[in-house]
Every structure is written in C-alpha cells, then in structure tokens.
Amino acid sequence: MAIIVIAILTFGFLDISGILDNPWLQKIQFGPALLSLSVVTLVCLIAATLLLGRLYCSVICPLGIFQDFFNWLSRKFNKKKKYGFKPEQPWLRWGVLAVLVIAWICGFTFLVGLVEPYSAYGRMADELFKPVYLFGNNLLAALSEKTGSYRFFKVLISLKSVSALVVALLTLFIVGHISYHHGRTWCNTICPVGTLLGFFSRFSLLRIRIDKDRCNHCLACQRKCKAYCIDSANQKIDYSRCIDCFDCIDSCKQKAIYYGPVKSSKPAPVQQTDTVDESKRQFLKSSLVIAALAPAALEAKVTGKKDERVPMSPPGSISHKNLLQHCTACHLCVSKCPSHVLKPAGMEYGLGGIMQPVMKFDDGYCNYDCNLCSQICPAGAIKPLTVEQKHSTQPGRVVFNKDICVVNVNRTSCGACAEHCPVQAIHMVPFEGGLTIPETTPDLCVGCGGCEFICPVKAVHIEGNPIHLTAKAPEQDTNIQTEDFDFGF
Amino acid sequence: MDRRDFLKTLAAAGALVTVKSSGMMDVMASTLPSAGQVPAADGNADLAAIMNGEPAAMLEAAMKELGGIGRFIKKGDKIVIKPNIGWDRTPELAGNTNPDLLVALIKMCQDAGAAEIKVFDHTCDNWTRCYDHSGIEAAVKKAGATMVHAHEQSSYERVDIPNAKTLKNAMVHKAIIECDKWINVPVLKNHGGALMTCAMKNHMGIVWDRRAFHSRGLHQCIADICTYKPAVLHIVDAYRTVATNGPQGRSASDVVLTKALFASPDIVAVDTAAGKFFTQVNKNIRFEDIEHIPDGQKLGLGTMDLESINVKRVRL
Numbered sequence: 001m002a003i004i005v006i007a008i009l010t011f012g013f014l015d016i017s018g019i020l021d022n023p024w025l026q027k028i029q030f031g032p033a034l035l036s037l038s039v040v041t042l043v044c045l046i047a048a049t050l051l052l053g054r055l056y057c058s059v060i061c062p063l064g065i066f067q068d069f070f071n072w073l074s075r076k077f078n079k080k081k082k083y084g085f086k087p088e089q090p091w092l093r094w095g096v097l098a099v100l101v102i103a104w105i106c107g108f109t110f111l112v113g114l115v116e117p118y119s120a121y122g123r124m125a126d127e128l129f130k131p132v133y134l135f136g137n138n139l140l141a142a143l144s145e146k147t148g149s150y151r152f153f154k155v156l157i158s159l160k161s162v163s164a165l166v167v168a169l170l171t172l173f174i175v176g177h178i179s180y181h182h183g184r185t186w187c188n189t190i191c192p193v194g195t196l197l198g199f200f201s202r203f204s205l206l207r208i209r210i211d212k213d214r215c216n217h218c219l220a221c222q223r224k225c226k227a228y229c230i231d232s233a234n235q236k237i238d239y240s241r242c243i244d245c246f247d248c249i250d251s252c253k254q255k256a257i258y259y260g261p262v263k264s265s266k267p268a269p270v271q272q273t274d275t276v277d278e279s280k281r282q283f284l285k286s287s288l289v290i291a292a293l294a295p296a297a298l299e300a301k302v303t304g305k306k307d308e309r310v311p312m313s314p315p316g317s318i319s320h321k322n323l324l325q326h327c328t329a330c331h332l333c334v335s336k337c338p339s340h341v342l343k344p345a346g347m348e349y350g351l352g353g354i355m356q357p358v359m360k361f362d363d364g365y366c367n368y369d370c371n372l373c374s375q376i377c378p379a380g381a382i383k384p385l386t387v388e389q390k391h392s393t394q395p396g397r398v399v400f401n402k403d404i405c406v407v408n409v410n411r412t413s414c415g416a417c418a419e420h421c422p423v424q425a426i427h428m429v430p431f432e433g434g435l436t437i438p439e440t441t442p443d444l445c446v447g448c449g450g451c452e453f454i455c456p457v458k459a460v461h462i463e464g465n466p467i468h469l470t471a472k473a474p475e476q477d478t479n480i481q482t483e484d485f486d487f488g489f
Numbered sequence: 490m491d492r493r494d495f496l497k498t499l500a501a502a503g504a505l506v507t508v509k510s511s512g513m514m515d516v517m518a519s520t521l522p523s524a525g526q527v528p529a530a531d532g533n534a535d536l537a538a539i540m541n542g543e544p545a546a547m548l549e550a551a552m553k554e555l556g557g558i559g560r561f562i563k564k565g566d567k568i569v570i571k572p573n574i575g576w577d578r579t580p581e582l583a584g585n586t587n588p589d590l591l592v593a594l595i596k597m598c599q600d601a602g603a604a605e606i607k608v609f610d611h612t613c614d615n616w617t618r619c620y621d622h623s624g625i626e627a628a629v630k631k632a633g634a635t636m637v638h639a640h641e642q643s644s645y646e647r648v649d650i651p652n653a654k655t656l657k658n659a660m661v662h663k664a665i666i667e668c669d670k671w672i673n674v675p676v677l678k679n680h681g682g683a684l685m686t687c688a689m690k691n692h693m694g695i696v697w698d699r700r701a702f703h704s705r706g707l708h709q710c711i712a713d714i715c716t717y718k719p720a721v722l723h724i725v726d727a728y729r730t731v732a733t734n735g736p737q738g739r740s741a742s743d744v745v746l747t748k749a750l751f752a753s754p755d756i757v758a759v760d761t762a763a764g765k766f767f768t769q770v771n772k773n774i775r776f777e778d779i780e781h782i783p784d785g786q787k788l789g790l791g792t793m794d795l796e797s798i799n800v801k802r803v804r805l
Contacts, residue, residue, distance in 0.1 A: 142643070154641040339615050367615045369577055412706040413780065415682015416699075420613060424734050428681035434778035436682065454613075456704035474739050482745050487538050487802050489765040489795055 002058060006065040013125035013335045014133040016155050026332055026378045030056065030193045031116035035326045036380025046200055053204040054197050057187055057243040063117035064187060064243065066124075067179035071226055074180045083183055086228040088238050093188065093195045100192050104325075107352040113329035117191050118378075120171045122330035123355070127168035130335060131157050156340055158363055164331070164344035164355050183226025188241040198240035205261055208242055208249070210235045214256035221248035221257050311348035312359040312396035312447055312464030315366070316374030316382040319467040320349055327381035329355035333373035339364035341449065342373060356381075359395070361449035361462070368422040368448055391423075394471040396447035396462040398425055400440045405459040407437045417460045420450030423474050426460065443472040533560065534801035536753035538762055542805035544728045545593035547750035551724070552597065554801040555752060561721040562670050564602030569664050569671035570594060570634070571720070573678075573691050574610035574625050576737050577618040583729035583744045584737055585619070586676045588628035590726050590750075594674065595632040606634035607664045610694040616640035637664050645697040652788060653713035655705050660697035665718060673720035673756070677727040677747075677763050679735030679771055682707055684779050686736050687763045688723040688756050689715050712784035715756055719790070723759045725751040732770045745770055757782060757791030758798055 005025060012023040026032070033041035045056060057064045075081045096115075103111040113119045134157045141152040159165065178186045187194040201207075210221075212235050222232035225248055229241035248257050314333065317323040334342045340363035344355040357373070359366065374385040385393060406414045408431075417438050418426045425445035428436035438460065451460040533556030539547040552558055562568055572591055578584030591608065598606050608629045612619040616639070620626040626636045638644060645660040665671055675691035682703070683690050692714045693699050702710040727749035731738040738744055749766060753759040760782050768776050786793050 141638075145638075148635070150635060150637055153638050154643065156641070338617065364615070367577060367618060369618070370615070406704055410704075410706065413682050413684075413708055414703045415680065415707070416703045418681030419736055422737055422739070424739055427734065434775070434780070436684070450613075454700065454703070456700040485540070485747060485749070485766070485769050487540065487749075487762070487766060488769045489538075489762050489800075 002065045002068065005059055006062050009062050009121075010125050010129065013122060013332060014130050015336075016134070016137065023332065023376055023378070025060075026118070026122075026330070026376070028060065029118035029330075029378055030061075030197070031112075031118050031328050032330065032377075032379035035112075035328060036378070038380065045197075049197050049200040050203060051205050053207050053239065053242060053244045054194070054201045055244045056197055057184075057194060058245050061117050061193065062121035062125075063175065063191075064184070066121055067175060067184060067186065068245070070176050070179040071183060082223045083225050083228055085222050085225070085231045085233075088229075088241060089189055093198070096190055097192045097195045103352075107324050107350075109324050109327060109356070110329070110352050110354040112192070113327065113355060114167065115190055115192060116328045116330075117187075117193055119328040119330035120175070122332055122335075123164060123168045124172055126331040126335040127160070127165050128172060156363060158340065160334060161344040161346060161355070163346055164329075167355065183228065184241075184243055184245075185228070187243060188227055188229075194243075201242065202239045204239065206259060207239055208237055208244070208246075208257060208259050209262075210237065211256040211258065214254045216254055216256070218254070220251045220253065224248050224251040309461070310396075310464040310466060311345065312449075312462055313349075313468075314342060314357055314359060314373050314382050315390050315393045315395045315447070315468070316371070316377075316385040317357075317395070317468070318383060320353070320464075321467075322383075323356055323381050324349060324353050325381075326379045327353075327356045327377075328379055329357075330378065331355075331357075332376055332378065333357050333382060336372055336376055338370060338372065339367050341366045359447070359449060359462075359464075361453040365420070365449040365453040366447070368446070391446065392471050392473065394445060394447055394465060394469040396445070396449075396464040397442040397469075398440050398445045398447075398451060399442075399461055399463050400426070400438055401459045402437070403459075404457050405438065406457055407431060407435055409457075411435065414456070416454040416456065417451035420454050422446070422448060422450065423471070426451050444474050446471045530799065531556065533799075535755060535798035536751065536758050536762060536795070536800045538766075538800065538802045539750045539752075540802075540804050541748050542750075544587045544590035544726065544750070546805060547728070547748075548590055548593045548597075548724065548752075550803050550805060551750055551752040554803065555722075555754075558597045558601045561672070561754065562598060562601050562603060565604045566602075566669040567605040567667070568598050568603045568607070569668040570598070570606060570608045570674055571665070571671060571691065571695060572608065572610060572625060572674045572726075573676045573686075573694060574619050574623050575613045575694065577614040577622050578737065579622055580624050581729070581744070582738055582741060583676060583678070583731050585623040585625060586674050587726045587728050588624040590724070590728070591625060591674065592628050592632045594672065594724065595629065595634045598672075599633065607637045607668070608634055609637040609639040609662060609664055611639045611662065611696065611699075612694075637662075639664075639694075642697055648717065650713055650717045652716040654709055654784075654788070656701070656710040656713035659701070659714060659717070661717060662695050662697075665695045670721045671718070673723045675723070675725055676730075677725055677749075677767055678731040678738075679733055679743075679767075679774070681735065683711065683781060684774050685760075685764055685767050687725055687760045687767075689760050689781050689785055708780035708784050711781040712788050712790070715785055715790050716788055719756065722752065722754050723756050725759055725763045727751065727763060727766065730767070730770055755791035755798065757785045757793055758795060760785070761793045761795060762800070 009025045100112050134155050138154045141154045144152050219232045222230045227241045229238040313323045342357040343360045345358040348358050371385050371390045374382045415428045418428045423444045426438045429439045431437035447462050449462050534554040537551035537554035539550045572586030574585045576584035647660050649658050675688050678686045680686040689711050727747050730745050730747040732745045734743045751762050764776050
C-alpha cells in the first residue's frame with residue numbers, strides 16, 4: 001500500500017506525459033491542506049487519526065514512506081539492528097512547531113516548507129529524482145528515434161536553482177541518515193505534521209495495545225520499534241509517537257501486542273504529564289508575542305531594495321503575499337510546468353520566500369492557454385484559474401527599452417517580441433524607412449514572457465506585479481478586407 | 490625575398506586561388522532554384538495560383554497545372570514536408586498550415602511512391618500543444634506519415650551556408666539535412682517584424698537558433714537560409730489568412746477566409762505572388778517593404794518578375 005502510494009505520488013512529479021495532471025494524492029497532504037485551509041481534507045485526516053492513529057505517517061506521507069525505505073535498507077545490511085525505548089522530547093517537538101508557527105506568521109514560510117514532509121519529499125522528487133528520470137527518458141527517446149519511432153520524446157533537463165538543489169540534497173542526506181540509523185526520529189522530533197497528528201493520535205480509537213497478561217517483558221517489540229515509543233518494561237506505549245507501522249505485532253511471539261479498540265475496562269494509558277503541557281503553553285505564549293512583533297521588521301527589510309527587478313509570481317497566486325503565506329515550496333508546479341517557466345526563487349521574494357515558484361523566461365515562456373500550475377497546487381498558493389480567467393490575469397507587465405532594441409540600434413527588421421505576444425500588448429508600428437519598431441500597451445499584457453524569452457538583446461522584459469492586476473481585453477481590429485479578392489498580380 | 494619565401498608565397502597564393510575558385514563553382518552550381526532537382530517545366534506552369542476551393546481541391550488543381558507531383562519527387566525518395574506549426578492555435582485561427590492540405594499532399598506523395606514522409610516544425614509555442622491543437626499531428630499520423638520532434642537541440646546539426654551573405658552557418662534540423670527532397674508548405678500570414686510570413690519566412694522553422702536571425706538582420710538571414718537546401722516545391726496555404734496582428738492573430742477577427750493557394754518550385758516567385766495577394770487583404774502593408782523577397786532574388790533563389798514565367802491562374 002505504502003509503496004503504491006509513494007510510487008503514484010512520485011510519478012506525479014516525474015510524469016511528462018500529462019496522465020497525472022490531477023494529482024489527488026498531493027492534495028490530501030496535511031501540510032499544504034493546512035496552509036490552504038482546505039477544511040474537508042483537514043477534518044478527514046484528523047478524523048482518520050482519531051480513529052486509526054497516525055496511519056497518515058505510514059501510508060500517505062511520502063517522506064515517511066521514504067524513511068521506511070532507508071530503514072528497510074539498514075535492516076538489510078544489519079540484521080541485528082535494534083531500537084529501544086526513549087522518552088518523548090516534548091520540548092523539542094513543540095519547540096520546533098512553535099518556531100515554525102512564528103516563522104510562518106512572520107512570513108518566513110521558507111522554514112515551514114523546509115521541514116514540511118510532503119514538500120521536503122516533493123523537492124527531492126523534482127530536484128533529484130526527476131533529472132534521473134528524464135535522463136532515462138531521453139536515452140529511451142534517443143534509442144527509439146534511431147529505430148525510426150517518435151513514440152518517446154526528449155525533455156529539457158535544466159538546473160532550476162542551485163539553492164533548491166542544495167536543499168534537496170541536504171534533505172536527502174539528513175533525513176536519509178537519521179532514518180537509516182535512528183528510525184522515525186525525524187518524524188517524532190522535527191516534523192511539524194508528526195507533532196500535530198501525534199497530539200490527536202493520543203486519543204485514537206484503534207491503536208497498538210499490550211495484553212498485560214500475555215506479555216512476558218521479552219522486549220522484542222521494543223527492539224523492533226523504529227519510533228522508540230514502546231516502553232516494554234512498563235508495558236506502556238507513547239501513542240503520540242506511534243506511527244502505526246505494526247512492526248511490533250509481527251515481532252511478538254506471545255501475541256501479546258495487537259492493534260484494536262480498548263478490550264477491557266483497564267484505564268486507557270493516556271496519562272501524559274501535566275507539567276509538559278504547562279511549559280508548552282508558556283512557550284507558545286511567549287512565541288506568539290515575538291511573532292506579533294516580527295513581521296513589521298521583516299517587511300521593512302524586503303521592501304528595502306528598490307532598484308532590482310520585481311519578481312513575477314505565477315498567475316493565480318494573487319499576490320506575492322498570498323504566495324508567501326501558503327506556499328510550502330513542494331515544487332509540484334515547478335516540476336509540472338510544461339514550458340519550464342516556473343523556477344524555485346532565490347532571494348527574489350526575500351528571505352521568507354526562498355524556493356517558492358517564480359516565473360523566469362530563460363528556457364521558455366508561459367503558454368497563453370495553459371493553467372496547469374493553478375490546477376495542481378495543493379496548498380492554495382496558486383488558486384485555480386480557468387483559461388478565460390487566466391487570459392485576464394496580469395501577474396506582470398511588459399517594459400520596453402528602445403535604446404537597446406535591434407531595430408533602433410542596427411536598423412534591421414525584427415519583431416520577434418510582437419510575434420510572440422498573444423495579446424498584442426507589444427505590436428509593431430512604422431519606424432524609419434519601412435521598418436517597424438515595437439510599441440507597448442502594458443494594460444493588455446498578461447505577463448507570459450514570450451517577448452522577453454525571444455528578444456535577442458533583452459530589450460523587453462516583464463516586471464512583476466506584487467499584487468496581480470487585471471489585463472484589459474484587446475480591442476477588435478476592423479481594418480481588414482474580408483471579401484472580393486483578386487489574384488493581386 | 491629569397492627563393493624559399495618566394496616559393497612559400499607562390500604556394501599560398503595557389504592554394505588561395507584554388508579554394509576561391511572551387512568556392513565559386515559551388516555558388517554557380519547551386520544558385521539556381523532547387524539546384525538540379527527539379528526537371529524543366531516542359532510546358533507546365535512555373536507557378537499555379539488557385540482560388541475559391543477547399544484546400545485539397547486547390548492542391549489538386551495546382552498540381553495539375555504544375556505537371557503533377559511526379560515532376561518533383563520520384564519513387565523511393567525520402568521526403569520531408571515542412572508546414573508552419575508555430576503556434577498553439579486551432580485550424581480556424583490559421584496560425585498554422587491547414588491540416589487538410591497536408592493530408593492531401595501526403596496522399597499525393599504516397600501515391601508517387603515516396604519511401605518515407607516526415608513532417609516537423611520548430612514551434613514557437615510549447616511544441617506538444619502546437620502539434621496537438623493545430624490538428625496537424627493527428628492528421629499526419631492518420632495519413633500514414635511520421636511526425637518528427639523538433640523541440641530539442643539534439644535534433645539539429647550545424648551546417649555551412651556557403652551562399653549566404655550574413656548567416657554563414659546555422660543549426661538545421663537533421664530531417665532536412667538527411668532527406669532526399671523536401672516540400673515547403675507555409676501558411677500565408679501577417680507578421681509584425683517581417684510584415685508577411687510565407688515560403689521564405691517558413692524556413693526559420695528548420696533552424697534551431699532563431700534569435701540570431703533577429704539580431705543579425707531578419708530579412709537577409711531569411712534569404713540566406715533559403716539557399717541552404719532549397720525545397721523542390723513550395724505550396725502556400727492561403728485558405729485562411731491572418732490579416733492583422735500576425736503571426737499569431739489575437740482572435741478570429743484577425744482571420745480572413747481567403748480560399749487561395751499558390752504553388753511553385755520558385756520560392757521568390759511564390760512569395761511575390763502570395764505577397765501581392767496579401768497586400769489586398771491587409772492594405773496597410775506595402776509589398777516593397779517585404780525586403781526578404783528582393784534579398785532572395787539577389788541571391789539567385791528565383792525571380793520576382795512574374796511576367797517572365799509561366800503563371801497559371803485558376804478559379805474553381
């Protein structure tokens with residue numbers, strides 16, 4: 001089951017044929033659902049956790065399944081691999097979560113995206129697995145072309161952003177290392193989704209239980225538990241950390257450990273210490289105070305630089321602010337953009353928006369009739385747009401620099417920009433001696449970047465709108481003859 | 490100057506003259522349109538202009554005037570058909586060559602015994618969308634020809650263009666390089682920069698790096714690339730014409746149902762005919778300003794003097 005889920009989900013990132021352009025598995029991920037406030041998904045996931053425990057972490061979360069793979073590897077190489085019981089680190093877990101909440105409130109969504117498990121996995125899929133997949137695909141395409149078949153086609157492999165690559169590599173290394181040596185420690189100390197679901201799983205109806213009469217304290221289950229949550233000596237389980245992997249059930253020769261509802265009238269072992277809760281609360285309180293003060297400081301820092309180009313966020317993202325609030329940088333849009341326009345941002349949006357998608361026209365330009373990114377975003381950072389809505393959305397506006405335009409400088413014909421403009425926001429007007437030169441009507445511009453992409457000297461570029469505007473509908477042209485033609489020669 | 494220096498100079502001069510003259514020979518051999526590939530007209534038309542028909546019917550009428558497809562291709566030839574598939578536009582918006590015309594042409598080539606028929610264009614918009622929405626990929630496949638990819642640099646090879654004035658080399662699609670003969674099937678449209686796009690301008694779709702054209706002088710580079718490996722036949726689709734806001738057109742209001750077709754082995758003549766026809770549709774454009782046509786004539790690609798050739802005009 002978990003293998004199928006991760007396979008479908010990963011293929012959702014890798015796919016180039018468009019059969020997985022409705023990535024439902026991506027849309028039921030907790031992190032993006034939380035940031036997009038998609039209530040239905042959240043309620044379902046929390047209800048499932050209350051009912052079944054943290055099954056999410058075992059079969060839905062791609063990073064969880066990914067860790068189980070490393071875990072499986074480590075057991076392959078070391079047959080005697082043993083875990084044990086370790087007490088919960090509530091300060092660390094809730095501390096990390098609190099820091100993330102503060103960071104998010106302050107606009108440092110970058111930090112949230114960094115550890116949000118689905119997004120962390122998404123970036124690995126896009127930055128690390130996809131190039132490998134495409135390389136294989138291109139090899140296949142080259143071979144099939146040799147045999148005269150054009151069934152497969154090559155796809156551009158480009159380094160989208162150094163920072164995203166480094167982050168993906170670090171994630172792979174750190175999460176891989178932790179899971180290889182310490183099981184699901186990442187999920188139970190760092191992962192914010194783990195912490196939140198862990199809170200609910202304490203109360204779950206079905207859960208792993210120890211039959212105290214049968215248990216002979218052999219510690220077999222405890223040694224098998226990659227979440228370090230079974231205290232076999234005291235016959236207790238820390239349900240906030242149990243991720244429902246069921247490894248313990250197989251290990252128990254006494255059949256003393258099982259998954260199910262409460263059997264007898266024994267008191268449910270939900271006896272977490274109150275002192276921990278108290279400190280949690282205090283921590284959260286003090287954090288919130290800091291959080292309230294910080295955004296102003298950050299905003300000032302971002303708006304500080306004026307002379308640089310304004311980045312352009314994808315159509316449907318409404319504004320830089322909306323993107324900043326919701327995007328966990330899972331890179332699904334970056335991965336799926338058929339025109340290779342969406343790239344992970346560096347510092348374009350400021351510190352908080354590192355790795356969020358930004359439109360760049362080095363490898364292509366945004367297709368006028370394409371709205372794929374808006375359809376697939378699981379976090380509501382890019383809101384769904386119909387093609388018609390997209391045609392009237394203006395994420396950026398054209399800027400023309402006549403001083404370096406080849407028509408003006410070399411006195412030759414060009415018109416590449418106007419040629420690529422789907423709305424004639426750039427059109428050619430008479431210049432000297434039969435030549436034509438670009439003239440812009442920025443109100444019509446839809447910011448597709450066709451002009452910027454093709455301009456041989458970058459005399460046109462698109463300046464982003466921090467808050468997206470509405471593009472005017474182009475007027476109809478009437479200056480054409482529609483009938484009564486002769487050959488004309 | 491001692492004897493050694495003298496001999497060196499002599500050798501160098503000799504080599505230079507040899508290279509130069511062999512270069513000249515190349516020029517002379519290939520300045521004729523479709524050098525050595527198209528047999529003499531034998532009483533057939535040099536240019537056929539057809540009006541008032543459906544695409545397939547007009548093609549048939551044109552080929553009748555020109556002496557049949559067999560005049561241009563032979564049994565066993567490996568053929569490339571190069572339409573314009575530049576834009577993510579449906580056939581009604583006329584941004585690309587009419588698929589019905591292509592199907593009719595493919596059938597003709599198959600009947601003439603073509604061993605292989607490949608179709609491609611280096612698109613401007615995203616290639617999968619262009620191939621799909623133009624209706625061309627589906628039509629071509631159904632007709633039994635092969636759609637070839639052209640969206641990746643590895644499909645192209647750098648070639649010298651010895652007769653060029655400006656564009657001395659370019660990366661050209663391997664299908665063109667490797668084929669026996671190719672047929673150029675442009676669609677007639679307005680163009681913001683080149684004013685009109687037709688048979689000559691359609692050559693930009695066989696090249697990888699088109700930005701060089703724009704930065705080094707569009708009209709001359711267009712004329713230059715046409716000297717590389719001339720197509721044996723140029724068939725201009727003017728069934729629907731993007732009259733304004735070309736080459737994409739913004740909407741159906743830019744498109745005129747013109748119902749015309751021009752065909753000739755002479756690229757300059759066919760662009761002259763289509764260009765003069767086009768200036769009726771869009772009266773703001775002066776034929777004289779479409780510089781790449783005279784540039785092509787200067788390179789010996791053909792003639793703009795339609796009086797000097799056998800033109801057949803047919804209204805269906």
